Amino acid sequence: MRCxxxxxxxxxxSAAVGFTFLTVLLLxxxxxxxxxxxxxxxxxxxxxWAGVAVNVTQENLYLQQDSIYQFMExxxxxxxxxxxxKLLEPAARNNGGYHRYLHWALPLSSGFVILVLLADLVIQYxxxxxxxxxxxxxxxxxxxxxxxxxxxxxxxxxxxxxxRHRWAIKYLFIxxxxxxxxxxxxxxxxxxxxxxxxxxxxxxxxxxxxxVPLLTISAARNRDxxxxxxxxRDIVLHATTVVxxxxxxxxxxxxxxxxxxYGGSWGRIAQVSFLTLAIMLLVSILFSGQFRTKLRVxxxxxxxxxxxxxxxxxxxxxxxxxxxxxxxxDYESVIRVFAQTVDAxxxxxxxxxxxxxxxxxxxxxxxxxxxGVADDDAMIRFLEDKAYVINLRExxxxxxxxxxxxVPGWLSSINQAWxxxxxxxxxxxxxxxxxxxxxxxxxVNWEDRDLLKTAAMQISSYLTVLMTTDALSEARQFEAFxxxxxxxxxxxxxxxxxxxxxxxxxxxxxxNPEFIEDAFATVAGTSRSIKRLLDQLRNRHV
Numbered sequence: 001m002r003c004x005x006x007x008x009x010x011x012x013x014s015a016a017v018g019f020t021f022l023t024v025l026l027l028x029x030x031x032x033x034x035x036x037x038x039x040x041x042x043x044x045x046x047x048x049w050a051g052v053a054v055n056v057t058q059e060n061l062y063l064q065q066d067s068i069y070q071f072m073e074x075x076x077x078x079x080x081x082x083x084x085x086k087l088l089e090p091a092a093r094n095n096g097g098y099h100r101y102l103h104w105a106l107p108l109s110s111g112f113v114i115l116v117l118l119a120d121l122v123i124q125y126x127x128x129x130x131x132x133x134x135x136x137x138x139x140x141x142x143x144x145x146x147x148x149x150x151x152x153x154x155x156x157x158x159x160x161x162x163x164r165h166r167w168a169i170k171y172l173f174i175x176x177x178x179x180x181x182x183x184x185x186x187x188x189x190x191x192x193x194x195x196x197x198x199x200x201x202x203x204x205x206x207x208x209x210x211x212v213p214l215l216t217i218s219a220a221r222n223r224d225x226x227x228x229x230x231x232x233r234d235i236v237l238h239a240t241t242v243v244x245x246x247x248x249x250x251x252x253x254x255x256x257x258x259x260x261x262y263g264g265s266w267g268r269i270a271q272v273s274f275l276t277l278a279i280m281l282l283v284s285i286l287f288s289g290q291f292r293t294k295l296r297v298x299x300x301x302x303x304x305x306x307x308x309x310x311x312x313x314x315x316x317x318x319x320x321x322x323x324x325x326x327x328x329x330d331y332e333s334v335i336r337v338f339a340q341t342v343d344a345x346x347x348x349x350x351x352x353x354x355x356x357x358x359x360x361x362x363x364x365x366x367x368x369x370x371x372g373v374a375d376d377d378a379m380i381r382f383l384e385d386k387a388y389v390i391n392l393r394e395x396x397x398x399x400x401x402x403x404x405x406x407v408p409g410w411l412s413s414i415n416q417a418w419x420x421x422x423x424x425x426x427x428x429x430x431x432x433x434x435x436x437x438x439x440x441x442x443x444v445n446w447e448d449r450d451l452l453k454t455a456a457m458q459i460s461s462y463l464t465v466l467m468t469t470d471a472l473s474e475a476r477q478f479e480a481f482x483x484x485x486x487x488x489x490x491x492x493x494x495x496x497x498x499x500x501x502x503x504x505x506x507x508x509x510x511x512n513p514e515f516i517e518d519a520f521a522t523v524a525g526t527s528r529s530i531k532r533l534l535d536q537l538r539n540r541h542v
Contacts, residue, residue, distance in 0.1 A: 008198070009057040011205030016050035018212040019043050026219065038083040039219060045079040048072055050205060057202075077146045080176065084153045087169075088160060136194065143187040150180035168221040175214035182207045252278040317341065317455055321462055330466050331362030334459055335433060339364065341455050342448060344418060344435040351431035351463065358431060366436055371410055378406035383422040384429045389449045390420040419444065421452050425460040430467075433459075491533050495526045 023043040026036070049072040056069050154177045161169055182204060190196040256274050320337040328336065335347040346365035350358040350373060357372040358380065373380060382388070382405045392411070395402055411417055416437040423431040433456075502519045509515035 008202030008205065009054060011202050011209075012050045012053040012057065013205070015205040015208040016047050016054060018209045019047035019050060022212050022216060023047055025216065035083070035086055035222075036219075038079070038086055039215070042076075042079045042083050043215070045072070045076050046208065049076045050208065053205065073143075074146070077150065080150060080179075081153060084150075084157055084176065088153070088157055137191065140187055140191040140196075144184060144191060147180045147184035147187060151177065151184065154180065169218055171214040171221075172218040175211035175218070178214075179208055179211055313341065313451060314454075314458075317458060321459070328364070329362065331463075332364050334463060335362060335364035338421070338433055338455060338459060339435055341451065342419070342435065343439040344437060345439060346436040348414070348434045348436070349431060350434075351467070352429070366414070369410065373408065377408060378404070379408055379420075380429065382406075383420070383432055387422050387424050387429075387453075389422070389444070389452050391444045392417050392420065394444075419452070421456050423456050423460040423463060425457075425464045430460060430463060488533060491529055495529055498522050498526055 023040060026040040026043060049069075052069045052072050154173055157169075158166075158173050186197065186200045186204060189200060252274070256278075317337060320340070321333070323333075331349050331351075335349050339345070339347040347363070348360055348366060348369065349362045351361050352375065353359045353372070356375045358375065359372045360369040362368075379390075382402075383390075385404075388401075390402065390405065391398075392407070395405075395407065411434070414434065414436060417434055418438050419435040421433045421435065422429055423433065499522070502522050505515065506519070
């Protein structure tokens, strides 16, 4: 009994912390709509109820003897009823029957909740054991009915929500329905055995805690409940990993305990060996890039409207383009950034050259191709006309999308070639990237293509700047060379004229000492001019 109350303490404490966090999150993303306010009240009431339950576990009280706990128990139900019935109002506007249903449902539910609360309070002052048992049965029956009412409201809300809008609210059905279903089971079991099972009651906090992420997702998907409530994909990924690892360790610990208890003389050895292997397996899974990618794809597919967090992807792309590893050039860093966007292990970059060809200028984690691609190639024409991302693994299954495409033979020599992404700038194809060997084999849908096209536009602008900078640098080098050449020609003409003058007058004045002295001075000056010219060439300036 004491062990179960200890479990109940941590169970309800975790529920109190979880719903307090949700309440604060909703307050910071406050929106003036009535459903948003009611959801905040539901979350706050549940947090207070769980906090009171923590006090019950510490004082080891009988559940029906704590008036504050009983008050918060029924108040929590009332808050849920009001919130869920408010969500039914759109259906009531188009259906007179539902309008009458809502008109009476809330007053009747509130009145029943008050009667249950009064019955719970009377139990504390029952004069005798017989009356106590009768009132306890009545109270448990009332709590069963409270749970049934909650399930009925959730069922009606599900039925009257269109299939188009169920995506945004389905996790509310699961969270609220799970709470009411567990309450129904717990109180029905208590009604059958005339006492509340402490094990079920202790687990109730954990069951309630499971509703927190579900309600958070629903609030994020319904903008009229909360304003700009944002769920970071990285936080969800890490939280899911931690929770999954915790559950895995709990199961492994239980299995290890079983081995120790029933393993005889080898039990202790089997337990230690089993737990060591389990921890090693867990660490290897957590450090697996493929596992993280699969988990990220799963979470993005099932818990988010959009597959990608475009704000994060854009900022990361911009940041990575500005960061270059020491062992790679600018073009290799472009391939790396692009490949990491869709979790590809390698890639190659082709850019348009001045010779009407596309040359393979860089490769990342693979080998370069010496062979270029002519600009009149069928694949190049396809990329220029449609600017379409080519998925090489669906050419046969989606042949209609690639009509007119003739895949060049050299692509087959690239091991596990995956995607060909065109790089277009100012309506001109400046190159393309071939992505190779994805971490996880997956379908490429419209969201992947939109992300790749958006990233390609950014990278195309970046590559255009790089190529323009290279061309400008080359032009400056030619300009410097031309300037040096002009000075060289001028100096060489002067040197040639001086030497020619000496040679022309040598026969006539070779016996004249003054001429000989002037000739040596001219040769010395010419030597200095040639030396200065050589120094200028070495230092690359004029």
